[in-house]
Amino acid sequence: MPASLTFTSAANPLVSFTLQPYTAANDLQLADPTTYPTAAATATATLTSPTAGIATLHILAASANGPTINTIVLNFSDGSMTTLSNQTVPDWTDNTGEVAITNLARITQSGNASDTLGTLTEIDIPLSAGDQAKTLDSVTFTNDTLGSSTTNIFAISADLAPTVTSPPPGPAPAPAVAAVDVAFTLAGQQVTEIVSANGVLTEYNPSGSFQLATDILSAGVAFGPQGKVLVVVDSTGTLTQYDAGGAHALAGGVRGASVAITPDGAEVLLVTMQTGAFFQYDASGAHELATGVLSTSLTFGPQGEVLAVVDSTGTLTQYDAGGAHVLAGGVSSVGVAFGPQGEVLEVIDVTGQLTQYDPSGTHVLAASVDNVAVAFGPSGESLAVVDSSGTLTLYDAFGAHLIATGVRSANLSFVPKGPVLLVVTQTGSCIQYDDSGTYVLTEGLA
Numbered sequence: 001m002p003a004s005l006t007f008t009s010a011a012n013p014l015v016s017f018t019l020q021p022y023t024a025a026n027d028l029q030l031a032d033p034t035t036y037p038t039a040a041a042t043a044t045a046t047l048t049s050p051t052a053g054i055a056t057l058h059i060l061a062a063s064a065n066g067p068t069i070n071t072i073v074l075n076f077s078d079g080s081m082t083t084l085s086n087q088t089v090p091d092w093t094d095n096t097g098e099v100a101i102t103n104l105a106r107i108t109q110s111g112n113a114s115d116t117l118g119t120l121t122e123i124d125i126p127l128s129a130g131d132q133a134k135t136l137d138s139v140t141f142t143n144d145t146l147g148s149s150t151t152n153i154f155a156i157s158a159d160l161a162p163t164v165t166s167p168p169p170g171p172a173p174a175p176a177v178a179a180v181d182v183a184f185t186l187a188g189q190q191v192t193e194i195v196s197a198n199g200v201l202t203e204y205n206p207s208g209s210f211q212l213a214t215d216i217l218s219a220g221v222a223f224g225p226q227g228k229v230l231v232v233v234d235s236t237g238t239l240t241q242y243d244a245g246g247a248h249a250l251a252g253g254v255r256g257a258s259v260a261i262t263p264d265g266a267e268v269l270l271v272t273m274q275t276g277a278f279f280q281y282d283a284s285g286a287h288e289l290a291t292g293v294l295s296t297s298l299t300f301g302p303q304g305e306v307l308a309v310v311d312s313t314g315t316l317t318q319y320d321a322g323g324a325h326v327l328a329g330g331v332s333s334v335g336v337a338f339g340p341q342g343e344v345l346e347v348i349d350v351t352g353q354l355t356q357y358d359p360s361g362t363h364v365l366a367a368s369v370d371n372v373a374v375a376f377g378p379s380g381e382s383l384a385v386v387d388s389s390g391t392l393t394l395y396d397a398f399g400a401h402l403i404a405t406g407v408r409s410a411n412l413s414f415v416p417k418g419p420v421l422l423v424v425t426q427t428g429s430c431i432q433y434d435d436s437g438t439y440v441l442t443e444g445l446a
Contacts (some may be wrong), residue, residue, distance in 0.1 A: 001104070009058070011098040011122045013345070013357040014316075014328045017060045017155040028153040030070070030143035036150075042142040045156060050077055052135040055161035055315060055329030057125040059139075060100055060154040062092040062118070068145040072125065077135040084125060089151050092118040098325065120154060124326045129313065132161040159329040161314065179218045180422055180430060181258070182413055186223055190413075190420065193219040194430055194442055199235060204441055220258035225265040231257045237274055250281075260298050262305065270296060270307075278309065280319075289319060295333040301343060308334045314350060339376045346372045352388060373412035375419070382419060384412040390426055394419070403433060 001019065009015040020026035031039035059072075068089045074082040090097050092104070100122040136158075143151040179195040192204040193212075201216040202209055215235040222229050230242040231250075239254040240247055250269075257271045269281035278293040279286055292312030299306050307319040308327075316331040317324055328347065335346040345357040354369040355362060368388040375382055382396040384403075392407040393400055396419075403410075404423060411422040421433040422441075430441040 001101075007101060008361070009060075009098075009100040009122050010102060011100050011322075012058070012124075012325055012327055013362065014159075014347075015058045015100075015122065015157050017058070017100065017157050019060075019155055026154070028141060030068075030141055030151040030153075032143065032146050032148075034146070035148050039150075041144075042140065044075070044138050044140040045153065046138040047136060047156075050135050050137045051158065051160075053132060053161045054127055054136055054158045055132055055313065056127065056159040056326050057139070058157040058159070059123040059125065060120055060156070061089045061123055062120045062152050062154070063089045064092055064150045064152065065147075066145075066149040067091050067094065068143050068149045068151045070151055071142040071144055073140040073142075074125075074127070074131065074136060075138045075140060076131070077137050080134065082128070082131055087123060087125075089123065090119075090121050091149075092120070092152075094121075095119055098122040098124065098322075126315065126326055127161075132313075159326075161329050179256075180409075180411060180424060181220045182411055182420070182422055183221045183223055184413070184415065185228075186225075188415055190415065191221055191223075191228070192422065192432075192441065193221050193230070195219055196442065197428065201232065202442070209441075218256045222259045222261045222267075224261040224267060229259050229261070229267060231259045231269065233257055239271060241269075258296075258298075260300075263300050268298070268305065270298060272296075276312065280307070289324075290317065295331075297334050297336045299336050299338055301338040306336055306338075306343065308336045308345065310334050316347065333371060335372055335374045337374045337376060337381075339381055344374060344381065346374050346383070348372060354385065371409050373410050375412045375414050377414040377419060382412060382414075384410040384421060386410055392421075392423060394421070404431075 006016055006018045028043050028045055030041055030043055032041055033039055070087045070089055072084045072087050098121055099119045102119045104118040141153055182192045184190055189206050194202050195216050195218060199215045200211060201213045201219050202211050217233045217235060220231045226244045232240050233254050233256060237253050238249060239251045239257050240249050253274050255272045255274045260268045266283050271279045272293050276292040277288055278290040279288050290309050290311050293309060294312055295310040297308045303321045309317050310331045310333060314330050316327045316334055318327055330349050331347055332350050333348045337344050342359040347355050348369050352368045354366045354372055355364050366385060370386045370388055373384040379397040385393050386407050390406050392403040392410050394403050406426045407423055408426050409424045413420045418435040423431045429443055432439045432441055
């Protein structure tokens, strides 16, 4: 166990736990009193400082002699309670689930270590919007499993809900560009889709620029083994996919959509409905992942797909091969990418603070940030950061480079010749910066 008593959860780089001193009783142990006469199946952990505005509780726990089923009751200062039943705490030798710390061994009083490696598990409890407005006084735990299995609660951590409901507003001129997406063919040629504010979809590719459609809300493009896949949402909310097989109307009532291709060539569609529901369509079917979505970011790593989603409550949830993980509250947008050292999360909170989470730890990078794009090139990680004044700065291994002012958003990619920046200005122009120069793709407002 860590000598400092505090450690970062292996399941969630945004969560840390602080243990009680090792020199005294330091966990809440729940057991069946018919098996352990001096034990109790129910106990309450009282917060030393009752706290309001909690978005998610993170409980560090483990069971012994098999998993346990528990009831957790949240006790609030106004006398109300919220009961959560059927909360499973895995056995300490079970290395599956939300493992917070691992490689723990049992040492006998004579000093002999067990060859069984154990773990402590992180259990995430999201609070409802109503409970987030209350002050949490204490948490009551009950081990509902009869027999010899015991529940052990070691620590409780919490994410606070955002103190404001939306990011601070920035400059808001009528944009000439409504949406931008960029992809590269398997041969490395750039293809850019731009939707103007009046609904005109134009494609820019090595052969020139081509108007594809009108009355369009958004468009996304990707390239797979069968060629180009273009997804388009029109003004009626109809989602249509264009690919090698023709045109396919996929759904109605859609607000926006994007498309990606997995490393093995499979297609993934991310669709946000006008109701705020967020769906993923892939080879296994359609999956509703969230509601009230504000921001999404998708990438692929060694373990497969990694999807980061921020909902309207400011809750950041990551979906990956291990399931769904609530990472933080108070978030306004997120970007995720994989580099040589592993996963990198760029998180902007509702105050505009930009924090990077990577395998080396947590790093606060900047304040007053509106948006960020992250990509990896030959020299490592690059960040395109737009601050609240509209200044775009590119950070890479060679330092900080001021690119432009009067910027609303930026998109960053890498091709063999170097970085490609697609910039939407506050006047609605779309400008590309690459190794060969600067190009105005669409003009903004006069």
